[in-house]
Amino acid sequence: MTDTVRVRFAPSPTGYLHLGGARTALFNWLFARQHKGTFILRIEDTDIERSSDAMVQGILEGMHWLGLDPDEGPFFQSSFVEQHRAAARRLIEAGRAYYDFTPKQPPRDRTVKEQIPDRTRAQALIGKERNPYRDLPLEEAARRIEAGEPAAIRLKVPEEGVSRFEDLVYGTQERDYSDIEDLVLIRSDGHPLYNLSVVVDDIEMRITHVIRGQDHLTNTHKQVLIYEALGVALPQFAHLPLIFAPGREKLSKRKHGEVVSVTTYRDRGFVSDALVNFLALLGWSPGSDKEIMTRQELIEKFSLEGVHKAAAIFNFNESKEDSFPQDARDWTDPKALWMNGEYIRSMPIEELTSMVAKEFKKAGLWSDGYETDKREWFAQTVDLLRARYRAITDFSALGRPYFTDDFEYEEAAVKKNLKDERLKELLPGLAERLASIDEFTHDAAEAVLRNYAEENGVKAGLLINAARTALTGQSVGPGMFDIMIALGQKRTVERLRQAVALL
């Protein structure tokens, strides 16, 4: 069983789980499931200052909601630093790495990224100078270390040749050794650095496929070098295209805020299967026209070959970015919203009602009767509403009038449907007629209303639309007589009588 697939998702806990990370986790998970392999979660927390426990919790929470619980882990990279140091020592002994006694550069005001051009320009001026400590005899280095002199450990990158590896998505990757610096493995304060840590951990965890964001593509060469120096066979690499915001820029927690956080989708009424389905299609295609897929179908159809190379734009409404989260309707990618609605209207009703139940408990709309004597009614009403909702939260917000008498009348609706003077007389009259029905059914209610309209010489539509607003406070909704049945005779009559006050 040596070739059992083992993959990992290795986020750094510098923020909540965002869509990009979620997509990476999902692809790893799909790959593992498809191959009956193991999905591992490893938190890359070696940068202690930027890591926090709350962030780790956030990531776990997001993954759990998405149904991507790891088979192993979470492991914390920080707990393996001894292994990392040991690996570095082995490389020193093998002559594949060396101690660098160059004093550490003090941090500057500008960000490191901004300094890079300067650095290379300076280097160009002096010519590609080799690190003076690269060939320092080990005995002398050991002596200086013994004396307490601080030193970083750098990898000895070969001077000539090319690094090469096969990427399952991007194909053959080559990079000249001369373009790779002798990277630092261990800081002079003994702190192991990322490239060393990942490699050591991936070896330790017997990772067979490294599936991660494309932002790691060029650095993979450095890792390949470390694998080789360590004398360990390479895993397979597969890099995933990045996900951009509408402006073609990388998704960022800082800049794009809550719209990119997975938990936002949970809190705003997304069905996790729908989000998973949507995310799966961001950068991957099953090769067929079928886009709505269950988890099982995704697992079966997923393949690294179907992964796209170009970055995908997550098309959320950027113009409304600042006002987030006020925009209740079109706050995120329209296709994601559509897909969520698709799930809401096509999933088994029992599944839907249990999600709505959870939402109602949170919103204070829950009644225990919905699980007992009114169970049937609850399911029917949810079913009646689902075709026009796109989020679970719509049931508690837009659907409120169907479940409680404590609801608001929308001003625009009142203005539109209750402005006709004749309604002052007609509505109470209609209420009495409806009250006198023995068996309050859809057809009976309809017959009463239409007759009443005819008797009074008004169009049925006038009464129907007025009644909708009188009963729900809204101008849109299900068919009028379905609403009446959902509300029941008593509440229908009551609300119709009370509506006079609005005229």
Place this chain on the structure above:
RNA sequence: GCCGCUAUAGUGUAAGUGGUUAACACGCAGGCCUCUCACGCCUGAGAUUACGGGUUCGAGCCCCGUUAGCGGUACCA
């Protein structure tokens, strides 16, 4: 700066080894349904396949160049 990756309607993606009207989904517009909205159904607009060369009878697919975007380039991850 240097190195690398990418480029198909507004967005997500299709288009076996080059083969003719570039397909599907979302979105958008119009229509049908109807008491409203949504769903559903129908129709439509929207692409000189980033640009320029080349190979070929034939290029979205192959080659070269250009441009743009992005990523990396750190004693960050």
